[in-house]
Amino acid sequence: MRDEEEVRRLRDDLLQLTGYISEYGTRENHAKESLVFSNDACDVLTWILEEIPTEGFESDGYLNLPELRRLAERIEASTGKRLEDYE
DSSP states (O other): OOOHHHHHHHHHHHHHHHHHHHHHOOHHHHTOHHHHHHHHHHHHHHHHTTSSOHHHHHSTTTTOHHHHHHHHHHHHHHHOOOGGGOO
8 A cells, every 4th residue: 555645645636736727727737638537536545645535526516427327327227237137
């Protein structure tokens, strides 16, 4: 497992970079896949550092597990393939 200080340094570096790009960048910059991914990575690192509670991280503000579960239910209904059987 990574050292907490290493995780914190990476998260803080990403927060600075993504904040700067979001603040001063163009729409084209904002649409870059690397920026979107980095924003998501910041959220994950913040959760790992226990600065976001798990319940909040599962909510629609982050992972949106309820919506993913509803989507899986619709797929089960339309395909007959069950999520619990997926490996």
